[in-house]
Amino acid sequence: METPAAENLGPQVNEGGLNFVEQIIKEDLEAGKNGGRLNTRFPPEPNGYLHIGHAKAFIMDFGAAEKFGGTCNLRFDDTNPQKEDTEYVEAIKRDIHWLGYDWEDRLYYASDYFPKLYALAERLIKEGKAYVDEQTSEQIAAQKGTPTTPGTNSPYRDRSPEENLDLFHRMNAGEFEEGSMVLRAKIDMASDNMHFRDPIMYRIIKTPHWRTGTEWKVYPMYDFAHGQSDYFEGVTHSICTLEFVPHRPLYDYFVKELADESYCPRQIEFNRLNLTYTVMSKRKLLQLVNEGLVNGWDDPRMPTICGLRRRGYTPASIKDFVGRIGYTKYEALNHIELLEHSVREDLNKHATRVSAVVNPVKLVLTNYPEDKTETMLMDSNPEDPTAGTHEMPFSRELWIEREDFMENPPKKFFRMTPGKEVRLKSAYIVNCTGVKKDADGNIEEIYAEVDFDSRSGLPGADRKVKGTLHWVSVPTAVEVEVRDYDRLFAVENPSAEEGDFRDLLNPDSLKVRTNVKVEPWLAEQAKVGDHFQFQRIGYYTVDPDTTADRIVFNRTIGLKDSWGKQIKK
Numbered sequence: 001m002e003t004p005a006a007e008n009l010g011p012q013v014n015e016g017g018l019n020f021v022e023q024i025i026k027e028d029l030e031a032g033k034n035g036g037r038l039n040t041r042f043p044p045e046p047n048g049y050l051h052i053g054h055a056k057a058f059i060m061d062f063g064a065a066e067k068f069g070g071t072c073n074l075r076f077d078d079t080n081p082q083k084e085d086t087e088y089v090e091a092i093k094r095d096i097h098w099l100g101y102d103w104e105d106r107l108y109y110a111s112d113y114f115p116k117l118y119a120l121a122e123r124l125i126k127e128g129k130a131y132v133d134e135q136t137s138e139q140i141a142a143q144k145g146t147p148t149t150p151g152t153n154s155p156y157r158d159r160s161p162e163e164n165l166d167l168f169h170r171m172n173a174g175e176f177e178e179g180s181m182v183l184r185a186k187i188d189m190a191s192d193n194m195h196f197r198d199p200i201m202y203r204i205i206k207t208p209h210w211r212t213g214t215e216w217k218v219y220p221m222y223d224f225a226h227g228q229s230d231y232f233e234g235v236t237h238s239i240c241t242l243e244f245v246p247h248r249p250l251y252d253y254f255v256k257e258l259a260d261e262s263y264c265p266r267q268i269e270f271n272r273l274n275l276t277y278t279v280m281s282k283r284k285l286l287q288l289v290n291e292g293l294v295n296g297w298d299d300p301r302m303p304t305i306c307g308l309r310r311r312g313y314t315p316a317s318i319k320d321f322v323g324r325i326g327y328t329k330y331e332a333l334n335h336i337e338l339l340e341h342s343v344r345e346d347l348n349k350h351a352t353r354v355s356a357v358v359n360p361v362k363l364v365l366t367n368y369p370e371d372k373t374e375t376m377l378m379d380s381n382p383e384d385p386t387a388g389t390h391e392m393p394f395s396r397e398l399w400i401e402r403e404d405f406m407e408n409p410p411k412k413f414f415r416m417t418p419g420k421e422v423r424l425k426s427a428y429i430v431n432c433t434g435v436k437k438d439a440d441g442n443i444e445e446i447y448a449e450v451d452f453d454s455r456s457g458l459p460g461a462d463r464k465v466k467g468t469l470h471w472v473s474v475p476t477a478v479e480v481e482v483r484d485y486d487r488l489f490a491v492e493n494p495s496a497e498e499g500d501f502r503d504l505l506n507p508d509s510l511k512v513r514t515n516v517k518v519e520p521w522l523a524e525q526a527k528v529g530d531h532f533q534f535q536r537i538g539y540y541t542v543d544p545d546t547t548a549d550r551i552v553f554n555r556t557i558g559l560k561d562s563w564g565k566q567i568k569k
Contacts, residue, residue, distance in 0.1 A: 347539045
């Protein structure tokens with residue numbers, strides 16, 4: 001495996017712009033450690049879909065390698081066949097690629113190293129450093145003691161290496177039931193670090209492995225497999241989250257059974273990504289999926305990468321958010337509003353502006369000819385000078401938002417009301433003259449008259465009025481489905497609340513509208529995954545459920561950005 005030398009690190013890195021992990025990497029490279037190589041890795045378990053917390057991790061893994069001219073491996077930690085599936089493997093690959101990273105030819109699996117790990121376990125048994133324990137998991141937990149009291153030795157701790165080796169071979173041959181025996185490292189039952197109190201190295205699992213079939217009946221635990229896999233691959237920096245700080249001495253202990261002065265992986269820990277109104281537990285996310293409380297792993301309310309992608313979040317916005325919260329050595333709860341701010345900033349630059357009326361009421365222009373149709377030019381994106389314009393038909397009957405009209409408005413209501421003028425965006429100024437109601441008093445139609453000298457773009461037509469409304473022509477409007485998504489949980493920190501987390505779900509996290517009217521240009525242009533700004537409403541993305549007969553839009557985020565205002569202050 002070839003890796004670049006220290007003198008070929010690529011572009012110079014500004015030391016002042018480095019986070020603490022990058023600073024450690026820089027110092028190691030300058031000191032010539034590991035021959036001046038840099039090789040990171042991202043080691044997901046294929047037992048679920050990646051979420052935005054995993055994105056923070058692999059943005060660091062792949063990003064640091066890019067920044068310093070190193071390499072990054074993708075290695076699946078496939079050591080528990082009871083929970084793993086190829087569906088998850090393919091989804092993880094897809095998500096990493098979507099965020100713009102590539103492992104090239106460095107795709108590995110912990111199962112690649114099962115023979116080497118097994119051979120190492122045999123060696124440790126022969127050297128008296130490991131033994132087979134027949135206690136139950138409850139007994140093992142009880143005899144480990146507490147952080148303030150030492151543990152007690154297992155009654156099986158002093159078996160001979162020959163007996164331990166024979167039992168270990170028979171464990172792997174399938175002679176014993178799951179849970180009846182484990183292989184433990186013989187370290188120190190009185191250690192201040194609980195992880196050193198004879199940790200379990202192997203357990204019996206008889207479920208066939210999706211890659212190795214029935215070849216193995218014993219599978220290594222994370223603490224034994226992870227550091228050794230790093231070593232086998234030539235990983236120099238094993239970057240993980242803070243919960244692995246107490247595991248680091250054990251990582252080093254096992255690695256040093258293989259490493260020497262010329263090369264040794266180094267574990268570095270940073271804080272996890274915690275987000276308000278969200279849970280990051282893979283177990284809880286799986287529970288939501290399996291119980292039908294969400295519509296799959298890619299439900300746009302989920303914090304999974306595929307869910308964020310389906311909702312309309314962009315790779316650039318996720319990377320921007322991760323860059324804003326940074327990498328530290330202390331845990332924090334990050335505000336989801338900051339993520340939403342990053343999304344708005346990116347979509348504002350790129351999303352095409354379109355007219356869509358989500359709660360329509362008919363506006364009739366009584367002095368406009370019934371058989372007349374005009375074409376209005378609409379700016380596709382004023383933030384993008386290359387976006388240009390597109391055409392939209394204008395007619396006597398239009399759809400406008402029901403909330404844009406009030407018969408008896410408050411003082412600062414600058415939308416449509418009887419006797420006052422408003423401008424129809426990129427079209428005319430109109431004056432409301434009345435309404436039509438049904439027997440229950442509900443407004444069926446609104447009436448207005450056009451000032452024909454006020455058409456946008458005509459000389460002298462720039463007369464100012466306080467309100468501007470978006471609209472869609474009734475004869476050419478296309479009806480679409482819109483799914484309005486809100487936060488999945490109703491409380492800010494569901495993980496900190498007592499009781500069942502499912503009781504904290506937001507009952508209004510999804511509202512489906514089937515009577516939304518959009519301009520025909522949008523209906524012709526919309527492709528799955530495309531981003532649009534519904535003017536004056538928010539940002540929307542075309543959902544994969546879209547068919548030839550039905551266009552479905554997901555609400556990505558609204559236009560209001562309170563966090564952006566805080567940043568500007």
